[in-house]
Amino acid sequence: MEGSMKLEIKPLWDEVERVREESASFLTSKGLEKDAVFSLSMVVGELVENSIKYGKQGDEKALVGISLDVSGGLVTVEVTNLVDDTAYAHLARLDRTIQWIRGFQDPFEAYVERMKEVARRQMEDKESGLGLVRIAYEGRAILDFFLDESEILNVSAVLNLE
Amino acid sequence: MVDKKTYENNRLCIEIQADDDAICLKWRGRSIDREPGKFIAPILLDSLREGGEGNKRVILDFRELDYMNSSTITPIVKILERAKRGTVPLMLVYDRSQKWQDLSFSALEIFSTEDHRVEIKGM
Numbered sequence: 001m002e003g004s005m006k007l008e009i010k011p012l013w014d015e016v017e018r019v020r021e022e023s024a025s026f027l028t029s030k031g032l033e034k035d036a037v038f039s040l041s042m043v044v045g046e047l048v049e050n051s052i053k054y055g056k057q058g059d060e061k062a063l064v065g066i067s068l069d070v071s072g073g074l075v076t077v078e079v080t081n082l083v084d085d086t087a088y089a090h091l092a093r094l095d096r097t098i099q100w101i102r103g104f105q106d107p108f109e110a111y112v113e114r115m116k117e118v119a120r121r122q123m124e125d126k127e128s129g130l131g132l133v134r135i136a137y138e139g140r141a142i143l144d145f146f147l148d149e150s151e152i153l154n155v156s157a158v159l160n161l162e
Numbered sequence: 163m164v165d166k167k168t169y170e171n172n173r174l175c176i177e178i179q180a181d182d183d184a185i186c187l188k189w190r191g192r193s194i195d196r197e198p199g200k201f202i203a204p205i206l207l208d209s210l211r212e213g214g215e216g217n218k219r220v221i222l223d224f225r226e227l228d229y230m231n232s233s234t235i236t237p238i239v240k241i242l243e244r245a246k247r248g249t250v251p252l253m254l255v256y257d258r259s260q261k262w263q264d265l266s267f268s269a270l271e272i273f274s275t276e277d278h279r280v281e282i283k284g285m
Contacts, residue, residue, distance in 0.1 A: 017192070039261075112269060115239050116272065128233045131233075
C-alpha cells in the first residue's frame, strides 16, 4: 500500500518517542513487515534526534517537520528544521559523514570503523556520531541532505524495500 | 547469596543481580534519553570495577531491551573496549531472533577476545 504522513513537532526531546511511535503505526498501516517498521522508525528517531540537537536552539517555534512516503517499493523519510549560524559546523560534519559512509562498499564496515573510534574516546565524551552510520547500516537507507535558501535543513533517508 | 539492585531512568530499567560468581545487568524497556551515558556509564563502570575486585564475570543481558537510540551504544562500546583491554571476564547477551538486536549487537563482536574472556553472544 502506498501513502504518506506528515508531522510537525516542537523541537523538544520528549517528542522523539511520540514521532517514532506514530511513524511505526503509519508504516504498519501500509502493510510493511515488522522488521522494516522497526528499522524505519529507528531511522525517523535518529533523524529527529539530530534535528533537535543541531537545529536552531532556544526557539520552540522553529518546528521540526517529519514526512514519510511509501511508494514504488521505496520509503522516503525526510526531516526538516530551521538552522542558524551556529549550525554550520554541524552541516560540515553532516556532509563529511555522509560522504565518508558512501566511501564504503558495505555500510557495516563504516559502522564498525565508527564504533572503534567511539570506543577509544573518554567515557565523559558525550558525542556519539553513530546515528547516521546506524541509519545506513541497520536501516539500509541512503542518506542525503540539502539546505534551502530559507535556512531550512532537509535530511532524507531512502530505503528500498525490495 | 544474591544481591539485587534496580536502577530506573525514564523508560529504561537496569536490574543488577550479583552472586559469588557473576554480576548480571538485565536491561529492560527503552533507552531514549538525550544523554543516556549519564545514567548508564556509572552503572557499567561500577559493575566492571566490582567484577575486577571480586573476581566475578560481568554479564550484560539485553534480551529484554525493546529499543535503544544510537547515543546508548556509545557507553556500551566504551565499556567493551575497557573490558577488552582489562582482565575482567565479560559476556554480552542479546536476542538473536529480534532483527534489530541481531544487527546492533552482533556488530559488537569486534570487541570479543580470542580467549573468550570478552564474549558477544546471540541466544
